[in-house]
Amino acid sequence: MERDFLTIALPKGKLLVDSIQLLSRIGIECSHVNEESRKLFYNLPDSKIKIIICRATDIPTFVEYGAADLGIVGKDTLLEENKDVAELLDLRFGFCRFVVAMPEASVPPKLSNGEYDLSGLNHQRVATKFPRVAETYFSGLGMQVSPIKLHGNIELAPCVDLAEMIVDIVSTGKTLRENHLVEVAPILEATSRLIANRVAYRMKYERIRDLVERLREEIQADVSAK
Structure with a gap:
């Protein structure tokens, strides 16, 4: 049946x-x-x-x-x-990881606990395939961001001033490094x-x-x- x-x-x-x-x-x-x-x-x-x-x-x-x-x-x-x-x-x-990444030249300062200070990213633009994940993460920090949804080549966005940062999934981080991006915050593992x-x-x-x-x-x- x-x-x-x-x-x-x-x-x-x-x-x-x-x-x-x-x-x-x-x-x-x-x-x-x-x-x-x-x-x-x-x-x-x-x-x-x-x-x-x-x-x-x-x-x-x-x-x-x-x-x-x-x-x-x-x-x-x-x-x-x-x-x-x-x-x-x-x-x-x-296995993959969600991370926030930014250009090497604009990474925020670090706090005393060694983590990056993300407070300066409030109300900034974030390029991502995952706008819901990005908004939920920053909302949990008491921050608002403006997601820009892209379907590919997320790493390009900060290079052409489309966004100040990206939220994306990474496995090894090689693509971030090749595009001169630095992981400034882990979000979650998937x-x-x-x-x-x-x-x-x-x-x-x-x-x-x-x-x-x-x-x-x-x-x-x-x-x-x-």
């Missing part, structure tokens, strides 16, 4: 490979799922699972509206999209998460909980092995 199937939304891009590997390790054979085929829908009858491939930023929407029962998405996207979904599990891959549609979680509770526990055990075994 259709209700016996779980539909899982997986992200295009670099998270897809890790997602497929993790699902395969718990017995869901999906090694043939890939972006190169341009196929966006896969039926896995042996596992009673359907997989759909989406843009990462769309996955919370697919899950919220029930087009997918489950989804794998980065915490960064989850925070920015702010959809009404249930976050079930930290999958421990796709990894990939398993999310669920709230109605599906109630209606398909046993199936979803079984999947979650198998994933949890596999992740824990991997962590223990390291």
Whole structure:
């Protein structure tokens, strides 16, 4: 029956490979799922699972509206999209950090505790793909900023005076250094998460909980092995 199937939304891009590997390790054979085929829908009858491939930023929407029962998405996207979904599990891959960064020539002075004094950034412009995250962070500091949403090349914004600073995700910080930007404040760390549609979680509770526990055990075994 259709209700016996779980539909899982997986992200295009670099998270897809890790997602497929993790699902395969718990017995869901999906090694043939890939972006190169341009196929966006896969039926896995042996596992009673359907997989759909989406843009990462769309996955919370697919899950919220029930087009997918489950989804794998980065915490960064989850925070920015702010959809009404249930976050079930930290999958421990796709690690990145949210940071505030500024040009080397305009970094603020440091306080006695070694942190940068961000008070001078009040009411300044911040270029970012994540305006919600940026506003929430500065609001927590009692500050207001003017987010300028960009879809790429965030590091360029301070160089051409579009913004005084950026909020972006980094892995190694190499791109910041190459563009003469300095990290002046960490915001938070993000990894990939398993999310669920709230109605599906109630209606398909046993199936979803079984999947979650198998994933949890596999992740824990991997962590223990390291």
